[in-house]
Amino acid sequence: MAEQIEASVAIATAVARCRPEVLCAYPITPQTHIVEALSRMVRAGDLAPCEMVNVESEYSACSVAIGASAAGARAYTATASQGLLYMAEALFNAAGLGLPIVMTVANRALGAPINIWNDHSDALAVRDCGFIQLYAADNQEAIDMHILAFRIAEQLSLPVMVCMDGYVLTHAIEPLELPSQEQVDSFLPPFAPRQILDPDEPMTIGAMVGPEAFTEVRYLAHLRQQEALDAIPALAQELSERTGRACGGLLSGYRTSDAALVVVAMGSVLGTLEVLIDEMRGEGLSVGALAIKTFRPFPRAEVAAALGGAARILVLERAIAIGAGGVLTDSVRWALGARQTPLHTVIAGLGGRPITRRSLRPVLEAAATGGLGELHFLDLRQDLVDRELARCRSSARPGPHAEAILREIGIVGAGPV
Amino acid sequence: MSERPFAITLEVGSSRANHTGSWRSERPEYVRRMPPCNAACPAGEDIQGWLYEAEAGGGGYHSAWRALVAVNPLPAVMGHVCFHPCEEACNRLALDEAVGINAVERFLGEEAIRRGWEPPSPAQPSGRRVLVVGSGPAGLSAAWQLALRGHHVTLRERSKQPGGMMRYGIPAYRLPRRTLDAEIERITALGVQIECGQRVGSLAYALQEGAFDAAFLALGADVAHHIDIPGATAARVIDAVAFLHATAEGQAPVLGRRVVVYGGGDTALDAARTAARLGHGAGSLPAPQPLAGAPGAQEDPGGEAPPAPQEPVVVYRRTAERMPAHPQELAEAREEGISFRWLSTIAAARGERLVLERMRLDEQGMPQPTGELEELPADCVILALGEEPDLTPLQGLDGVIGEDGRVAVNEAMMTARPGLFAGGDLIAQERNVAVAVGHGRRAARSIDAYLRGFAMPGEEAPEPVAFADLNPWYFTDAPRQVAPKLARIRRQSTFEEVVLTLAEDSALYEARRCFSCGSCFSCDNCYGVCPDDAVLKPGPDGSPYAIDLDYCKGCGMCAAECPCGAIAMVPEQT
């Protein structure tokens, strides 16, 4: 039964029902509401036995989780943006050690310029750290994915990152269904660690490995992630049988089977896309959308199959690989193999800029008819860019772009400094 | 196990597969090195060895004593009279004060007497007969060692009682006779026959008559050097050896009120201190015998009470620093009020006065006359100018007495005549109990080899451990327990012991001050300080350590941190 609830609180409740034993986090917008809610539960004794460690940095957050997990505790943390990058070193380490930590990433842009709003730059920046990366299209899926994440993590002994768009999802208040404690308990058995720091059976965890075995270690890590391509759909199916709804997975298509143009995307923009696709289908345009729910490991074969009928592909990127283009694009093209399906990259929604149907429609239409270039920036204010480029050419020391553009559009400054 | 992450998670202790011993260019080796006390001991005692036993306290005292008497049958005597060169050699001197080895030895010796510890069992009888002449420390030591080795020993003594100079030369306040008697009794208990009052007039005859297979001569040196003092009457001059001998036999002569002792050796001090005690006439002492014609008694004007006796004066031709007497004896003599005339010789006697001539030391430190004269009142002069042996029993033995008129021995203590050995004051440059005991032991070892047809053992003299070879950090500062001394006032009038035996806890404390130079004392330092966990401690206390050469990298920390220099680093053979 659905209840009207802030998504962050709902996520916290879902995490709590997974019976974590150690929680650790450092506050960063827009993750804060999740850990605040969890903190209240621990303090009130509603979540017990559980230790909440208020660390002094994200680096420590992940490190505390590493220690806790290695000591056999179910460990959870949450972060976003700069915080995720600040813990980057520890992310690789947690994954390398095979510690099944679950982490929420409330996706947010990376500075400079500093920006607290949503895009996927943060999670994609650490896409190769060895965590499994799940991307939630909506809050219900985000809730279910957290429960799934603990099960996947512990079954494979790998850490899992559940990515959900900051503000757009985290701060939404909407009716959401929370799996009951019984449902969670029946799905998620107690944590049985693959390795544990225990005086009764001592072992050395975290050895130095040289060239003689490092490749093998890495290859095995890759194989283990590949196992998740089988495990995730099976576990998602198992969870949906308990909840009665789809609960994540590798990917999901929306009207893709007969679509000439398939839009590939991750995260909350899928909701917008589905409405738009319905509209455009009503107008006779053959459009569908493919939601990537598991970005790491990348479900290459599944993506290739899902795009098998598409004449054209548009990858809607909520991040930019500066100097290259799209991050997701590269993976999709890799999935296509030798197929020469025309493929367009659209960079959209950076730093919290809304992705509207009004803006998307002409781009999709252009793509459907071959009128779109390979790389397109949605709603790019070309006039601002042009003027800034001209200003730069006029001066040897033009100063920062961001401030100049803001001054240009009248947001800061009332005249020359 | 296979579930654990490959390579990143490892089995504990699996590094034992990695034999880091291959890194090593030097290896530590446990060694036993000569402690300086042992090297300095004329008696040849393993001082470090018996101190190690004594450190344990309790039952350790008995094993310490057993180790002690294996070398020296007179530990209690030596504990009283030895001038302990071991303590001068003791490395602990460089840290605080020498270990009181002598005091611990005395404690052990007295403890053995008090508890009636039995002598060790002798070896199977060899059937060989050995004659020992002279029952001083050399003779007793040789007799003890020979008896332990299973030989039949006959010991002949000229005097009424055994002990030689220990009984007739050393005053009772330095060596109680009950101590001496107890230790001699233990020697006879081992089977040594001591025949007292048996002067050996002719050794050649005695050997033949007794069918002895070998003999050890320990005749001592008790013929005093004499000088003529112009103007002195014989009655007013007595030699120190005779004086001490008479006193020891309970027939101390009357000396008069003002006693002058002439000489600078230990005998001079013994005589002066004995005279001081006699002069104060304690009631417990034997009554003094009038010395015929002693002027002090005759010329004393009648009617008045005799003036109080004065403390004896020692006249010596050189200075205190150049005196051959031991500093400790000098210090005790001074404490007892003995006074000294340094740089003086007795030129003549005039009535009740001696004429002294002032001396000066030349560049070689030899005294030279100055012609300056002064007078010193004296009722009596005791001459303590040295002694020499009486060699008459050796007449008729070809070659035993050398051209210089002395008995010469080789390294094995054997004279020019095969089977005839000699030791003690008879041959010694330095005449004391410790040297004599050492001679006796060495001679006995040689006699044993001679009788069994073995090669004579030589004396090794390895380099003793120096202070620089130790790591003194590990020794706490522990001041020496000075044996309580009798109050000076009591010492002036009695022959009670001047230096008392240490109490048990003090003796234990002293023993534990030993550095154990050059010998492992199980401190666990090597086992503890090895960064490579490569020193093995196989069992409980006392079991030896071992280097685990599979892992020892040869850093040398164990050797550097060994408190007692018992680990050496030696180059690895490649």
Add this chain to the structure above:
Amino acid sequence: MSAAADRSPQAERRDEGLRFYQTGTFAVGGRLLAEHQRTVQSQPRRPSSLTKGHRACQGCGEALGARYALDAALRAAGGRLIAANATGCLEVFSSPYPESSWQLPWIHSLFANAPAVASGIAAALRAKGREDVRVVGQGGDGGTVDIGLACLSGMFERHDDVLYICYDNQAYMNTGVQRSAATPPGARTATTEPLGGHPGNDFGQGKSAPLIALAHEIPYVATATVAELHDLEAKVARAMEIRGPRYLHLLVPCPLGWGSEPSETILIARLAKESGLFPVFEAIDGAIHAVAKIRRQVPVREYLRRQRRYAHLFADGGREDVIDRLQAAADRNIVRFGLLEGSAPLAGDLLGAPAPGELDDLSGAQAP
């Protein structure tokens, strides 16, 4: 002479329980010591938490210090101990695949995060109700004083139940002897060569991790060296009696980085303390309450001259000015910490509660 009079100082000392006159309490063990007076290191079956076969250099102070400290902690914890280790020499030489020298549960995660990993372990144990198992975090000076300081401070401030041990060898040895915040002035490292008039590492105010720990007012802070095992083990034992964050700063000479003889590692640690350059103290609840007195004081040059990292101070005319400044630093420690017999730490100078009346009255009020 009565028997009572002979029950002199040594008899009294015996009553205090110190029966071992031969070597006092400075040696590792000894047959004459009672069982409870012996060090953990003297035990025939000590834990040897860091066992043989490790790849530390000859004479490595850190390898020695780690075994000393962890063995003592293991004994105090009844064998129930987990260690979290920072990246560094200790980690590299002890755990290269496929061999580990550790004999207790041990984890290495990263360079800077050992205190946080330890906190996580402690949190897990608390959540699981397994508080019989104790936690140690450990690292070198770089991992502690420099890159790990934030994690360490967080661990202190949160009052996490971890004993953190810093093995201080005063530079980044694992990477080839570069300067760290714990490198003393005047020392040559690969990044502080004595060139262009520089004295080696430049003089500054230094960065004392023990005093930083003290400022957190955590229950226990102590310094120690590998030269005084009894002191070290006693401190570990005391630290293990306490719950909450505890900090032990252990000086571990490095023959490679310091240019000293491998056999002199302990000697050099001893000279560091005896010269006053490395004060050995113990603080409880934010106040220093005990100081290891200098036993045989030596001038700093006796310490410096045995190390090639200071060779430039003695070569070609030398740098007497630098030696003088180092001596002044030692002298300041001696006064500040009260390192000589009969002296006491300066109240009010060090962190911790000053003695009443020792502080200046800043109110301007005149005393009556």
